[in-house]
Amino acid sequence: MGKMRTQSAPWRAAAVLASVLLVGGVAACGNSDTGGGGTKDDGKITMGFSQVGAESGWRTANTTSIKEAAAAEGIELKFDDAQQKQENQIKAIRNYIQQKVDVIAFSPVVESGWDTVLKEAKDADIPVILTDRSVDSADKSLYKTFLGSDFVKEGRLAGEWLVEQKKGASGTVNIVELQGNTGAAPANDRKKGFGEAIAANPNLKIIASQPGDFTRAGGKQVMEQFLKANKQIDVLFAHNDDMGLGALEAITAAGKVPGKDITIITVDAVKDGMQALADGKFNFIAECSPLLGPQLMDLAKKVHAGQEVPPRIETEETTFTTEQAKEALPNRKY
Numbered sequence: 119m120g121k122m123r124t125q126s127a128p129w130r131a132a133a134v135l136a137s138v139l140l141v142g143g144v145a146a147c148g149n150s151d152t153g154g155g156g157t158k159d160d161g162k163i164t165m166g167f168s169q170v171g172a173e174s175g176w177r178t179a180n181t182t183s184i185k186e187a188a189a190a191e192g193i194e195l196k197f198d199d200a201q202q203k204q205e206n207q208i209k210a211i212r213n214y215i216q217q218k219v220d221v222i223a224f225s226p227v228v229e230s231g232w233d234t235v236l237k238e239a240k241d242a243d244i245p246v247i248l249t250d251r252s253v254d255s256a257d258k259s260l261y262k263t264f265l266g267s268d269f270v271k272e273g274r275l276a277g278e279w280l281v282e283q284k285k286g287a288s289g290t291v292n293i294v295e296l297q298g299n300t301g302a303a304p305a306n307d308r309k310k311g312f313g314e315a316i317a318a319n320p321n322l323k324i325i326a327s328q329p330g331d332f333t334r335a336g337g338k339q340v341m342e343q344f345l346k347a348n349k350q351i352d353v354l355f356a357h358n359d360d361m362g363l364g365a366l367e368a369i370t371a372a373g374k375v376p377g378k379d380i381t382i383i384t385v386d387a388v389k390d391g392m393q394a395l396a397d398g399k400f401n402f403i404a405e406c407s408p409l410l411g412p413q414l415m416d417l418a419k420k421v422h423a424g425q426e427v428p429p430r431i432e433t434e435e436t437t438f439t440t441e442q443a444k445e446a447l448p449n450r451k452y
Contacts, residue, residue, distance in 0.1 A: 163422050164194040166214030168224035170251070172201040173332050174360040175388040179452035180225075180250065180408035187411030194419060199213055202299065202331075204228055208235045215242050221418045225250040228301035235262035235409040251303040258429065262421045265431045267306055269307030272404040275437050276308075276355060276383045277315025279402045283381070284322060291412040294344045295327035296356040296365060304406075305329065308357045308385060325351075326339045330361040337364030345372045359391025359403065366399055377401055387438055390451050395443040405442070408452055440441050 298305030
């Protein structure tokens with residue numbers, strides 16, 4: 119008899135489970151779950167993440183940090199590369215809503231045009247976390263929090279350093295500016311902060327400012343145009359290292375010495391940028407850390423559990439001169 123009970127036990131367990139599923143109307147597949155936020159029975163959090171793209175060394179490091187942190191924390195990550203197109207991000211977010219993920223996180227390509235899709239996520243009871251870049255929505259209830267840098271501060275730090283360096287300089291200091299993507303938060307804010315910092319010094323004059331799309335190719339192309347159109351360029355302010363690195367090629371090809379003939383200020387402090395700074399080709403970098411993964415996963419756990427989180431969480435960052443870059447490079451993680 120004991121042997122027969124052992125053989126029949128699995129059948130009885132399966133029958134009980136089947137009846138529970140039928141009575142409760144619970145589907146086995148996550149995309150059929152009607153529960154708010156798609157909470158799984160196994161307790162594992164699923165995050166849908168839409169990344170801007172892979173336009174720079176910073177972005178690659180950011181993606182790596184997020185993927186590694188998700189794996190370390192046991193969070194199932196559904197990752198999408200938007201290739202710098204807002205329509206791709208909106209499509210990805212809608213897919214995540216349909217899949218009933220637990221948390222949605224994304225780094226917005228541009229600041230505007232998110233209210234509709236964010237309201238869809240809110241109506242589906244899926245919390246949203248903004249990373250690295252924010253949105254300009256007036257309805258702050260559409261997302262739980264923003265995790266990232268103070269881009270205005272980064273631009274201001276760059277401008278303040280330049281003001282200090284050019285203190286007492288006679289004559290006009292001609293500045294050219296390589297902006298990031300048109301409409302992107304870091305491009306808007308870094309431009310604003312830099313402009314505010316130099317505003318009280320009329321001899322510091324921005325003579326040209328154009329988008330280089332945060333890429334090396336874009337930085338090189340626009341810098342070539344700047345050099346052709348302007349006889350005297352004293353300073354380059356690039357909104358990220360990659361555009362600055364592209365500009366180096368154009369400056370060198372024009373027969374000028376980067377870091378000497380043209381003072382170069384950038385933002386990010388990725389390894390290649392730091393190497394250029396250590397080599398004296400760049401002159402100053404305001405840091406923008408891409409290593410947001412661990413903080414993002416911690417926030418995902420908190421918002422999934424219904425805990426209150428601050429509406430804005432800023433990363434701790436610093437600035438680098440040539441000597442500081444030499445000291446920091448051996449231990450640089452990105």
